[in-house]
Amino acid sequence: MKPVRIFVTGGTIDKVHDPYTETLAFAADGSTQIPEILHYGRCHFPVTQIVMMLDSLNMTDEDREKLAGAIRDAREEALVVTHGTGTMGETARYLAKALEGTSKTIVLTGAMRPFSLFHSDGPFNLGGAIIGAQCLPAGVHGVMNGRVFEAGKLKKNTDLGRFDL
Amino acid sequence: MKPVRIFVTGGTIDKVHDPYTETLAFAADGSTQIPEILHYGRCHFPVTQIVMMLDSLNMTDEDREKLAGAIRDAREEALVVTHGTGTMGETARYLAKALEGTSKTIVLTGAMRPFSLFHSDGPFNLGGAIIGAQCLPAGVHGVMNGRVFEAGKLKKNTDLGRFDL
Amino acid sequence: MKPVRIFVTGGTIDKVHDPYTETLAFAADGSTQIPEILHYGRCHFPVTQIVMMLDSLNMTDEDREKLAGAIRDAREEALVVTHGTGTMGETARYLAKALEGTSKTIVLTGAMRPFSLFHSDGPFNLGGAIIGAQCLPAGVHGVMNGRVFEAGKLKKNTDLGRFDL
Amino acid sequence: MKPVRIFVTGGTIDKVHDPYTETLAFAADGSTQIPEILHYGRCHFPVTQIVMMLDSLNMTDEDREKLAGAIRDAREEALVVTHGTGTMGETARYLAKALEGTSKTIVLTGAMRPFSLFHSDGPFNLGGAIIGAQCLPAGVHGVMNGRVFEAGKLKKNTDLGRFDL
Numbered sequence: 001m002k003p004v005r006i007f008v009t010g011g012t013i014d015k016v017h018d019p020y021t022e023t024l025a026f027a028a029d030g031s032t033q034i035p036e037i038l039h040y041g042r043c044h045f046p047v048t049q050i051v052m053m054l055d056s057l058n059m060t061d062e063d064r065e066k067l068a069g070a071i072r073d074a075r076e077e078a079l080v081v082t083h084g085t086g087t088m089g090e091t092a093r094y095l096a097k098a099l100e101g102t103s104k105t106i107v108l109t110g111a112m113r114p115f116s117l118f119h120s121d122g123p124f125n126l127g128g129a130i131i132g133a134q135c136l137p138a139g140v141h142g143v144m145n146g147r148v149f150e151a152g153k154l155k156k157n158t159d160l161g162r163f164d165l
Numbered sequence: 166m167k168p169v170r171i172f173v174t175g176g177t178i179d180k181v182h183d184p185y186t187e188t189l190a191f192a193a194d195g196s197t198q199i200p201e202i203l204h205y206g207r208c209h210f211p212v213t214q215i216v217m218m219l220d221s222l223n224m225t226d227e228d229r230e231k232l233a234g235a236i237r238d239a240r241e242e243a244l245v246v247t248h249g250t251g252t253m254g255e256t257a258r259y260l261a262k263a264l265e266g267t268s269k270t271i272v273l274t275g276a277m278r279p280f281s282l283f284h285s286d287g288p289f290n291l292g293g294a295i296i297g298a299q300c301l302p303a304g305v306h307g308v309m310n311g312r313v314f315e316a317g318k319l320k321k322n323t324d325l326g327r328f329d330l
Numbered sequence: 331m332k333p334v335r336i337f338v339t340g341g342t343i344d345k346v347h348d349p350y351t352e353t354l355a356f357a358a359d360g361s362t363q364i365p366e367i368l369h370y371g372r373c374h375f376p377v378t379q380i381v382m383m384l385d386s387l388n389m390t391d392e393d394r395e396k397l398a399g400a401i402r403d404a405r406e407e408a409l410v411v412t413h414g415t416g417t418m419g420e421t422a423r424y425l426a427k428a429l430e431g432t433s434k435t436i437v438l439t440g441a442m443r444p445f446s447l448f449h450s451d452g453p454f455n456l457g458g459a460i461i462g463a464q465c466l467p468a469g470v471h472g473v474m475n476g477r478v479f480e481a482g483k484l485k486k487n488t489d490l491g492r493f494d495l
Numbered sequence: 496m497k498p499v500r501i502f503v504t505g506g507t508i509d510k511v512h513d514p515y516t517e518t519l520a521f522a523a524d525g526s527t528q529i530p531e532i533l534h535y536g537r538c539h540f541p542v543t544q545i546v547m548m549l550d551s552l553n554m555t556d557e558d559r560e561k562l563a564g565a566i567r568d569a570r571e572e573a574l575v576v577t578h579g580t581g582t583m584g585e586t587a588r589y590l591a592k593a594l595e596g597t598s599k600t601i602v603l604t605g606a607m608r609p610f611s612l613f614h615s616d617g618p619f620n621l622g623g624a625i626i627g628a629q630c631l632p633a634g635v636h637g638v639m640n641g642r643v644f645e646a647g648k649l650k651k652n653t654d655l656g657r658f659d660l
Binding site: 331376448465476495 | 496499532533535536537538539540541607613614615616618619620621622623625626627629630631638640641642643656657658659660
Binding site for chain 1: 208285
């Protein structure tokens with residue numbers, strides 16, 4: 001059994017409905033939905049750590065360097081990163097370069113529909129990413145919608161509304 | 166990318182609420198919820214095949230032999246079996262013996278709470294099993310609640326209400 | 331604006347899934363789901379009071395007398411009773427007799443599918459019952475599935491799986 | 496038993512999540528969620544008619560006149576109007592004037608959170624509005640969050656995130 005750490009960076013998976021503005025936004029208190037997904041998945045062993053809470057379209061290379069640093073500092077070898085779908089591939093490629101030769105397995109994941117709206121792909125994706133982080137070889141991968149992607153090939157298919165080949 | 170086939174055998178994951186009897190039962194038309202889980206997981210490539218629709222406490226070795234035959238006949242190398250939690254371990258051990266030396270990766274999964282009731286661990290588990298079927302070595306495994314179990318160690322923790330070590 | 335009191339007696343609306351026994355049962359701690367339905371209905375003014383927590387098939391005339399007493403003692407004129415569907419009509423007719431000439435409006439309601447399973451008729455029915463309790467004349471009524479029933483005509487249509495004429 | 500007609504005008508209750516733009520919008524095919532709310536409420540008798548599909552902040556007096564005409568033309572005496580929360584009060588007051596002396600009971604309702612996101616107040620409100628349309632006197636009313644409002648007093652409490660006094 002491998003210990004798993006989940007780094008939260010925000011993204012659609014963590015958006016909630018705000019009835020005041022009638023938009024989707026991060027929770028006003030900066031909290032994450034990931035522990036609730038784990039709770040319903042009856043998956044109690046991963047550690048969840050918020051690194052930032054960003055729409056991934058606003059993520060800069062400075063943010064990515066901060067994430068790389070958190071990964072380097074982690075004691076766990078099996079790491080999941082929750083991330084917005086818009087630039088998940090860019091972050092994967094940044095991390096693959098920044099962490100070249102790492103002994104750790106890093107798996108990026110997220111959702112096309114926020115978890116808090118139900119009928120979300122978030123639990124399905126996070127369940128897959130946690131297994132991927134324990135089974136895949138060292139390096140940076142993406143797990144979305146039932147597939148494993150190498151960092152170089154991780155990209156949202158905007159037409160299909162999912163991550164696909 | 167590996168083709169994945171899902172063998173449905175029933176179990177809690179596939180139960181629905183019957184308002185007439187006010188119990189949980191399989192759908193009267195014998196249908197499965199798995200395609201709906203895949204739909205919300207935005208995971209469109211696995212083939213779903215119903216082998217039987219049983220409460221796993223009623224599963225006999227004859228049923229298990231039928232399942233082993235379906236696995237042998239499958240063209241895919243990556244196979245998921247949805248199964249009741251009550252005897253998932255017994256079936257895993259039966260298959261491990263019956264399919265010794267197989268080149269295929271077989272992953273058993275299921276749920277503690279039916280998918281149709283929401284807040285189910287089913288999508289989380291199925292998402293994990295589909296990734297496990299593509300990443301794990303040949304042989305029989307269980308994927309439940311974020312963990313990978315060897316066939317010999319797959320067992321519901323009735324006290325905790327989940328699969329755990 | 332009329333103050334509203336909700337008397338909880340149990341029934342399907344209040345059942346939850348128990349993953350240990352894989353059945354539907356009342357919460358082990360005896361709690362009710364009604365405040366959660368009110369919360370999501372953004373309806374904060376009714377007072378909720380548990381009178382008993384019973385499957386209505388097990389409700390006796392002694393239980394019904396206890397309920398009638400609670401209704402007599404209430405200071406509010408607008409009262410809702412949540413109740414199992416199996417004997418909702420019997421209780422309505424018992425109360426109509428026991429409370430003959432009352433100045434209060436009493437509305438029985440419940441659900442064909444437990445609230446905790448989602449896709450329940452519970453919020454729709456409770457929302458209707460609370461409005462009915464404020465608008466209907468004094469006496470005992472049922473509100474289910476969009477209709478108002480006099481006590482004498484309140485009956486589950488078992489074939490249709492709903493309350494209907 | 497009174498026949499009930501539901502006029503759909505759009506509003507938050509009918510918004511769905513669009514994974515492409517990651518916003519809340521009306522369904523691309525112009526369809527309404529109201530029949531699905533009725534389905535889960537096991538309420539099969541009202542007729543649903545789409546009059547327009549608008550964010551109520553964009554509703555003009557020309558739109559309101561069109562709605563008043565549809566109400567005048569309806570054969571039913573019990574009418575529900577689903578409407579955005581932003582200008583529900585304005586429309587109620589417009590209709591109260593335009594339909595002065597009507598023999599019909601008109602009830603406006605809607606939701607603070609879209610039905611399609613679950614945990615919505617939509618089913619609770621619609622269930623209340625359908626009962627209100629059958630029980631309230633002729634004229635224009637609002638039913639939201641468990642309360643009945645006269646047209647003159649119908650107003651969203653933006654601070655509380657609900658309709659209240």
